[in-house]
Amino acid sequence: MTSGGGAPNPVPAADAAELSVILPSFNEAENIPILIDLLKxxxxxxxxxxxxVDDNSPDGTAEVARNIARIDPKVRVIRRIGRRGLSGACIEGMLASSAPYVAVMDADLQHDETxxxxxxxxxxGGDTDLVVASRNVEGGTVGEGLSSIRAWGSNIANGLAQKLLNVTLKDPMSGFFMIRREKAEALAPKLSSQGFKILLDLVSSAGGALKxxxxPFTFRERQHGESKLDTLVTFDYFGLLLAKYFGNVVSVRFLMFGLVGASGLFVHLAALRVFLLGGVEFNLAQTAASFVAMTTxxxxxxxxxxxxxxxxxxxALIxxxxxxxxxxxxxxANVGVANLIYADPAYWWFAGTAGAIMGAVWNYAASSALTWRKS
Incomplete structure (x- = not known):
C-alpha cells in the first residue's frame, strides 16, 4: 500500500520485528520445523x-523453510547458490535484517532457544553490545553436545584465540550470540565470509570496542542430521587466526591455501624420499613427488x-x-631450482624444499583464477 505521493506507507511499529534470529543451515530439513515451533x-x-539462510541443501531445507514461510510471516528464507560457509551465511542474514537486534544460532537444536x-x-537493559551464550562461564557446560575429543579441541582453540588475538571471551568458539545490528553492520566489511567462527571474527575485528x-548455557546433543564440522575445519580455523593476527593483511583463503601447501610440502618430501630409496633418478623422483603433492x-x-x-x-576431475x-x-621452476641445489645426496631435503617453495607462489594465483574460478 502506498500513500498519495507514491511512497510506501510505514509498517506499524507493533508489526516490525525487534529481533531477527539468523539460522544458517545446511541439510537441516528435519530440524527447521521443530526449531521454528520452539522459537514461537x-x-x-x-x-x-x-x-x-540455506546453502542450497540437497535435502530440501530451503523448500521446507519456504513452506513454513508461506503460512508464517515471521519466517524468511535466503537460499544461497554457489556460496558455502557458516560465516558467510551469518553475515548475509544479519545484513538482511532491519531489526535493532540480531541473534545467530545453529539450526541443529543444540542451542537453547530459551x-x-x-x-x-x-x-x-544496559550498554551491552554483544551477548554470548557461553559454555565456559560459571553455570555453563558442554553437556552431551560435544564428544570428549571435540571438547578437548575446542578448549585448545579457545586458548589460542585468547593468547594470539587478546580475546577476553571465555568461549570465543561459541556459535550462539546476539548483537546490536548496527554494530554488526559496521563490522561486516572487516569480516571473512569463509569459515565457521563468526563470533571470533566479530570480536577480533572490533578490536576491543564491543561491550x-x-x-551460561548448556550445549545440547544433536537430535537429527549430522555435524558439519570435520577435521579439515582445523585448517580453516588456523587460517582465520593467522589472518586476524596479521591484521587482515592477507586473506583467510590465501592463508588456508598456504596451510594446505605446507601439508603438501611434507607429502612432497615423503614421496621424494620413497622414490629416491626406490632407486629413481633425482629429476624424475622430484617431478613425480611434485605431482603426488599437487594431487593431495x-x-x-x-x-x-x-x-x-x-x-x-x-x-572435479576436470x-x-x-x-x-x-x-x-x-x-x-620446482625441478629446475632443486636440481641446481642437489649436489650432495645428504641434502636431498633442502633441494626438495627449495624447489617446492619456488612453485608455491604461482599456484595460488593461477588456481584461483582458473581451477576454482567463480562461475
Missing part, C-alpha cells in the same frame, strides 16, 4: 522473525580452501587436470 514458544510476546529472551533483555556479556593439495583445497566453489563429479596444467610452470 520461547519468544512469545516478542516481535521477532527468523531468517533461514536463552534468547535473556540475551535480548541484556542488550535492551560484551557472557551468559588439489583435494584438500577443494574440500577446504574453496569449499564455497567446491568441484564435484566430472567437474579441475584436477586444470590444476596440474596451471601448476606446470611451478613444477618446472
Amino acid at each position: 514458544a520461547a519468544l512469545d510476546g516478542i516481535a521477532w522473525e527468523a531468517i533461514v 536463552m534468547l529472551p535473556k540475551m535480548l533483555a541484556e542488550l535492551k 560484551i556479556k557472557e551468559l 593439495n588439489f583435494f584438500l583445497n577443494n574440500q577446504l580452501t574453496y569449499r564455497d566453489r567446491r568441484l564435484r563429479g566430472l567437474r 579441475g584436477l587436470f586444470t590444476f596440474y596444467a596451471v601448476c606446470s610452470v611451478g613444477v618446472l
Whole structure:
C-alpha cells in the first residue's frame, strides 16, 4: 500500500520485528520445523522473525523453510547458490535484517532457544553490545553436545584465540550470540565470509570496542542430521587466526591455501624420499613427488580452501587436470631450482624444499583464477 505521493506507507511499529534470529543451515530439513515451533514458544510476546539462510541443501531445507514461510510471516528464507560457509551465511542474514537486534544460532537444536529472551533483555537493559551464550562461564557446560575429543579441541582453540588475538571471551568458539545490528553492520566489511567462527571474527575485528556479556548455557546433543564440522575445519580455523593476527593483511583463503601447501610440502618430501630409496633418478623422483603433492593439495583445497566453489563429479576431475596444467610452470621452476641445489645426496631435503617453495607462489594465483574460478 502506498500513500498519495507514491511512497510506501510505514509498517506499524507493533508489526516490525525487534529481533531477527539468523539460522544458517545446511541439510537441516528435519530440524527447521521443530526449531521454528520452539522459537514461537520461547519468544512469545516478542516481535521477532527468523531468517533461514540455506546453502542450497540437497535435502530440501530451503523448500521446507519456504513452506513454513508461506503460512508464517515471521519466517524468511535466503537460499544461497554457489556460496558455502557458516560465516558467510551469518553475515548475509544479519545484513538482511532491519531489526535493532540480531541473534545467530545453529539450526541443529543444540542451542537453547530459551536463552534468547535473556540475551535480548541484556542488550535492551544496559550498554551491552554483544551477548554470548557461553559454555565456559560459571553455570555453563558442554553437556552431551560435544564428544570428549571435540571438547578437548575446542578448549585448545579457545586458548589460542585468547593468547594470539587478546580475546577476553571465555568461549570465543561459541556459535550462539546476539548483537546490536548496527554494530554488526559496521563490522561486516572487516569480516571473512569463509569459515565457521563468526563470533571470533566479530570480536577480533572490533578490536576491543564491543561491550560484551557472557551468559551460561548448556550445549545440547544433536537430535537429527549430522555435524558439519570435520577435521579439515582445523585448517580453516588456523587460517582465520593467522589472518586476524596479521591484521587482515592477507586473506583467510590465501592463508588456508598456504596451510594446505605446507601439508603438501611434507607429502612432497615423503614421496621424494620413497622414490629416491626406490632407486629413481633425482629429476624424475622430484617431478613425480611434485605431482603426488599437487594431487593431495588439489583435494584438500577443494574440500577446504574453496569449499564455497567446491568441484564435484566430472567437474572435479576436470579441475584436477586444470590444476596440474596451471601448476606446470611451478613444477618446472620446482625441478629446475632443486636440481641446481642437489649436489650432495645428504641434502636431498633442502633441494626438495627449495624447489617446492619456488612453485608455491604461482599456484595460488593461477588456481584461483582458473581451477576454482567463480562461475
